[in-house]
Amino acid sequence: RSAFFMAQLSHPYMTTGKTIALTRRTSVGKVMSLLLNMLSGLVITFLPRMDVLVMTPWFAPIIWDGTFDSAILDAQFRDTTIGLTVFAIKKYVVFLRLFLETAEKYFMVGHKVTYYVFTDRPADVPQIALRAGRQVVVLHVGSYRRWQDISMHRMEMISNFSRQRFLHEVDYLVCLDVDMKFSDHVGVEILAPLFGTLHPGFYAADRQSFTYERRPLSRAYIPRDEGDFYYAGGFFGGSVPEVYRLTTACHQAMTADQAQGIEAVWHDESHLNRYLLSHKPSKVLSPEYLWDERMLQRPPLLRKLRYVAVPKNHGEIRNR
Ligand SMILES: CC(=O)N[C@H]1[C@@H](OP(=O)(O)OP(=O)(O)OC[C@H]2O[C@@H](n3ccc(=O)[nH]c3=O)[C@H](O)[C@@H]2O)O[C@H](CO)[C@H](O)[C@@H]1O
Numbered sequence: 001r002s003a004f005f006m007a008q009l010s011h012p013y014m015t016t017g018k019t020i021a022l023t024r025r026t027s028v029g030k031v032m033s034l035l036l037n038m039l040s041g042l043v044i045t046f047l048p049r050m051d052v053l054v055m056t057p058w059f060a061p062i063i064w065d066g067t068f069d070s071a072i073l074d075a076q077f078r079d080t081t082i083g084l085t086v087f088a089i090k091k092y093v094v095f096l097r098l099f100l101e102t103a104e105k106y107f108m109v110g111h112k113v114t115y116y117v118f119t120d121r122p123a124d125v126p127q128i129a130l131r132a133g134r135q136v137v138v139l140h141v142g143s144y145r146r147w148q149d150i151s152m153h154r155m156e157m158i159s160n161f162s163r164q165r166f167l168h169e170v171d172y173l174v175c176l177d178v179d180m181k182f183s184d185h186v187g188v189e190i191l192a193p194l195f196g197t198l199h200p201g202f203y204a205a206d207r208q209s210f211t212y213e214r215r216p217l218s219r220a221y222i223p224r225d226e227g228d229f230y231y232a233g234g235f236f237g238g239s240v241p242e243v244y245r246l247t248t249a250c251h252q253a254m255t256a257d258q259a260q261g262i263e264a265v266w267h268d269e270s271h272l273n274r275y276l277l278s279h280k281p282s283k284v285l286s287p288e289y290l291w292d293e294r295m296l297q298r299p300p301l302l303r304k305l306r307y308v309a310v311p312k313n314h315g316e317i318r319n320r
Pocket residue numbers: 086087088089090091092147148150151176177178179232233234235266267268269290317318319320
């Protein structure tokens with residue numbers, strides 16, 4: 001698009017008599033549309049995205065297609081090892097194959113990756129052909145009866161394993177839901193000391209309508225007049241020390257809530273939102289990085305769907 005614009009600028013008919021001949025034969029509308037076309041070329045060249053917010057009020061980039069150059073970033077992160085944490089407890093092991101197969105196609109291609117698969121069913125972890133420099137580490141963990149407890153205890157397990165081994169094994173952690181698949185590039189553009197992802201249901205909503213925990217008794221409480229974004233529980237991460245701090249704090253807050261007999265409305269996601277309000281992420285990922293095609297119509301500003309929900313039958317899969 002920018003090359004096309006440059007060609008137009010330097011084309012002789014812009015400055016010769018041909019221009020006059022051209023305008024005479026065309027309507028005002030056509031001239032206007034030519035001008036608009038030039039203007040949009042200019043906008044696309046110098047302001048890659050005019051249709052979306054590309055920076056938070058604390059100067060953290062918001063990652064949308066068109067805002068980054070993978071060749072530059074891949075060179076910057078050449079010697080980086082990325083750990084991906086994913087939980088497949090009880091019936092959720094069925095999601096692992098598609099998750100891992102699509103991750104091999106799209107996640108951090110060309111970089112060193114360790115998949116940390118937390119499961120109570122190690123025998124059910126599928127064997128997947130991996131690219132060079134990538135490995136699967138199966139971590140045998142316990143289970144809980146309620147799906148909410150499994151979801152929440154991910155914070156505790158990531159915290160514990162961060163201290164025991166992730167700190168010594170990888171540079172960054174990317175913490176993901178398993179009931180999802182990759183469908184486009186997810187690379188080092190996401191990496192930062194601390195990052196969260198805009199929840200696809202709320203990226204265009206105002207803070208009053210965010211589904212934060214609203215009861216002051218909970219440690220996840222956020223009043224109506226506070227809040228930057230509504231972040232999704234299914235995609236966050238950062239450097240290992242930062243993820244260690246985040247998961248430890250969220251686990252402590254959930255333990256304190258439990259002692260008060262209260263459970264935050266959206267469990268770990270509510271606590272993640274509370275944490276990221278007082279610890280501003282250094283990068284924010286757009287909903288390209290977490291989308292649900294069954295729940296939402298894809299708007300034109302969403303040029304890529306990089307990581308999308310896999311439909312699941314809640315009755316069949318949860319609490320089993
Ligand atoms: C996409 C997204 O933002 N998802 C969040 C959303 O719900 P979801 O509806 O996406 O929650 P979910 O059913 O996917 O559970 C969260 C995750 O816990 C794991 N799991 C859960 C149950 C089980 O029996 N076995 C098992 O392994 C699994 O990795 C799963 O992906 O809200 C949850 C809290 O309410 C979490 O914050 C999720 O991260």
